[in-house]
Amino acid sequence: MPKFKIAIADDYPIYRDGLQVTLSSDENLEVIFEADNGQELLDKMDISVPDLVIMDYKMPVMDGMVATRLIKEKHPAVKVLVISMFHDEKFINHLMDNGADGYLLKDAEPEQIMATIHQLLY
Amino acid sequence: MYTYYRLFLNWSEVWPLIIALLIFVFFKQRENITIIFWLLVISLLLHTVATYISLFTYRVPEPYKNNNILYNLLAIIKPVMAGLYLLKLKQLQQYKYLKIVFLLFLLFTLFNFLFIESIFTYSSSMVLAQSAFLLIFTLTFFLDAMIDDEIPLPLSHPAYFICTAIGLSESINFFINLFIFQVFKTSYELSVLTMNISSYAFIIYGLILATGIFLNREKPRFSPFSQSI
């Protein structure tokens, strides 16, 4: 099966590390780049476009909400998965309205993360 | 009607003191003004006798027809006791000159009656000295009440009323006493006028004192019901 290209954006490198570990359990997923904030993510996306972006909501320079909207404008085919700490329904709905394709809590089980990614990609 | 008015004026040195003393007797006092109490008692005594002598001269045996000594005694006792009361107040203790004035007054009195005048004659210099003494003391009290920034005595404190009473009566009487003999010599009407003014001054004095004592009350000395009930 073809490899899917993943991009990770989070302002905590240690969490990006953890995600990499989880993603490494599926050989079909390849992390092409990491970004520290929304702006860096968009800049790097201009160079190479991923299939799925896993993004934190709370980031400096440009946060997840704005980045989601911009990605959907520039690269509508890219799937956006927001992973964050907030678990309020109204907030999640707001995110979805902005174009996010999925939402996960940061302390979700690895199985949940993988299941959601598969759902979005396949 | 006129007789009552005459009675009112003739005994004007007695009945205001009685009112003041009655209030003292019926009400326990908040601030300690015992010296003033004794001043009032002695004043009442001396004034009653002096007024009696002057009004009923014909009834009084010969040696006692002259009441001037009583007034001289009053002129010594009143400033001394009032001065003692005022000096006990905390705020006046910082004014050292008051003690000097007190001393000078005593020295003057001694000197005057031992060497210069007889104690049995009316001494206008004595009255003058007394007035000056009292005015200095009361004006110092008022001055301090104005310039002292720290906690002044509340306006209901009896010292205000005592100083007002003394201050007002002395300032009225000062000039009268200064020219009293000239006045007597000059005209009968003027004499009567000045005597009336003097009487009113004393009534004011007594009533203001009474007000001060009344405002200083804490509770009645005698409760309406006996305690054994």
Added chain:
Amino acid sequence: MNNNITLLVIMGIVVMLGLMLSVLLAVMFNFRKKNQHRRAMEQLKEMQQNQLIEAAIRSEETERHRISDTLHDEVGAILSSAKLHLLGIKQTTLDEKDKKLHEKGAGLLNDVIKRVRGISHNLHSNILKEFGLNEAIRHFLQQVTGGTLISTDTRLDEAYKGSTPEHDMSLYRIIQELINNTIKYAGATKLEINSTLVGQELVVSLIHNGNGLSQEDFETFSFRKEGLGLKNIRNRILLLKGNISFFKTSETSTVRVSLPI
């Protein structure tokens, strides 16, 4: 001669009397001025005290916000990452003993993540800013009683559209503290929060079936150092010029806070 003396005496009396009276008037005016001054000073002192209390409260909020953010973001990220790493170890490669340790490790991590989130939310909630007081109260109540045996109910007046951020924050803190106290000390199993907008006042009531405080208890405790955060409540209510009262019957205890908005 006659007239001169008369004039002199009368003038003298009038002048002396006038002087004395002006002294007395001066004393009275001076007295009034001093009283006014004293009152102004007292007002100033009270205002200053209020400002101090305000400053203290504000610095406390800033600090809480800072700690909350750090906990939420930094500590949260590390803990989540630790969990992902731990769960990246395939259980199939472990023997029985290691499997149990692995499971326990994962469980502990889950536990600590939840606790950290709780602490962070207790310290500072973005929900208040984003979604308003009513939502923040509901959220907090659920946060703090979820997983416990306490049943909760809220009936919050939707007519309350919110006040200034500081106002809402203070009110939120008061309710937070009261809820915390109730759970910690009163041993309640039923907790209800009502709010009603009455004219220009918001009245919030906390009703529970535990062992609550009476009005006297509140008065005495709020002056002690270990005052159960009651001093904090008292200060905030004082600043907002509100009112707090405690009622206690054999079945229920009620705390009622009314604040002008």
